[in-house]
Amino acid sequence: MTFTVSEQTDADWPEVWRVLEPAFRAGESYPLPLNVSEEDAKLYWIKRDGLNAVARDQSGAVVGVYYLRPDQGGPGSHICNAGYVIAESARGKGYAVELCKQSQDQARAMGFRGMKFNLVVSNNTAAVTAWKRAGMDILGTVPGAFRHPVDGFVDAYIMYRALEAAE
Amino acid sequence: MTFTVSEQTDADWPEVWRVLEPAFRAGESYPLPLNVSEEDAKLYWIKRDGLNAVARDQSGAVVGVYYLRPDQGGPGSHICNAGYVIAESARGKGYAVELCKQSQDQARAMGFRGMKFNLVVSNNTAAVTAWKRAGMDILGTVPGAFRHPVDGFVDAYIMYRALEAAE
Numbered sequence: 001m002t003f004t005v006s007e008q009t010d011a012d013w014p015e016v017w018r019v020l021e022p023a024f025r026a027g028e029s030y031p032l033p034l035n036v037s038e039e040d041a042k043l044y045w046i047k048r049d050g051l052n053a054v055a056r057d058q059s060g061a062v063v064g065v066y067y068l069r070p071d072q073g074g075p076g077s078h079i080c081n082a083g084y085v086i087a088e089s090a091r092g093k094g095y096a097v098e099l100c101k102q103s104q105d106q107a108r109a110m111g112f113r114g115m116k117f118n119l120v121v122s123n124n125t126a127a128v129t130a131w132k133r134a135g136m137d138i139l140g141t142v143p144g145a146f147r148h149p150v151d152g153f154v155d156a157y158i159m160y161r162a163l164e165a166a167e
Numbered sequence: 168m169t170f171t172v173s174e175q176t177d178a179d180w181p182e183v184w185r186v187l188e189p190a191f192r193a194g195e196s197y198p199l200p201l202n203v204s205e206e207d208a209k210l211y212w213i214k215r216d217g218l219n220a221v222a223r224d225q226s227g228a229v230v231g232v233y234y235l236r237p238d239q240g241g242p243g244s245h246i247c248n249a250g251y252v253i254a255e256s257a258r259g260k261g262y263a264v265e266l267c268k269q270s271q272d273q274a275r276a277m278g279f280r281g282m283k284f285n286l287v288v289s290n291n292t293a294a295v296t297a298w299k300r301a302g303m304d305i306l307g308t309v310p311g312a313f314r315h316p317v318d319g320f321v322d323a324y325i326m327y328r329a330l331e332a333a334e
Binding site for chain 2: 027030031032033034036044072073074075076077078079113114116118119139140141142143144145146147148149153156158160162
């Protein structure tokens, strides 16, 4: 698997939205209304206080996207939060694990000391497995924190890993 | 202890800020820069997607303030997040416990199914004790998540309680 990651530009948005939209409409992973408008999705996804990245395979197709930003402000700003979406056509190939690891390298380079996910839907097995493979541990479980369109109220995990200093 | 809680109005802001400012400047509890401007503090504190409340004692003095809002959007919006600041002159009298309980009643009435705190600084013993008395449990510990001005990197707790349905 070879992919290149670059910072998202304005010109990337249409391709990014084609990756995000089916994930957001499915309503199984992100805390957004299923009918979120493209405009609101853009406001949610693009993190002015952090960075957005786009991963492309050798053909130039977008295989995944992520955001990375401080989880909290001021005295809490050394821990980052991140979110990922893998393109439907690129799933099941290990991109989530690799993209998460790449974002951890990026986070280390930016000086973050830890990475925290606030809402990993517990029945999203592919995601939970990928993040564990990328070194994230379950730090706590919020009971029934996510209203799944099929399964109703399901637990959500808070996941965390410390980021050793960049070499 | 008798206090009345009302929704914060524009006219309340100067009194609210007099309660918030010393807490924010101390930098021991909220993830804001210690030198946060009044304008930025107001943007942080006033939650347009939730509510802000002011508690006054029988003399009309503000004893504490809180915000309450959805912790996440869409399929995560049934869990609320809240933050409290007790006026310096009113501390040590049990107001934090009572205000937290009152906010839980408020949250139930608004239909929330749980209450979650994302960053309870672990060495803030008064706060941790108060929230436990108000039924909040530690759900997880984020290692070194808060840079304390005296103690350096200290752990932060994520605290949670389920809110039974309003009667």
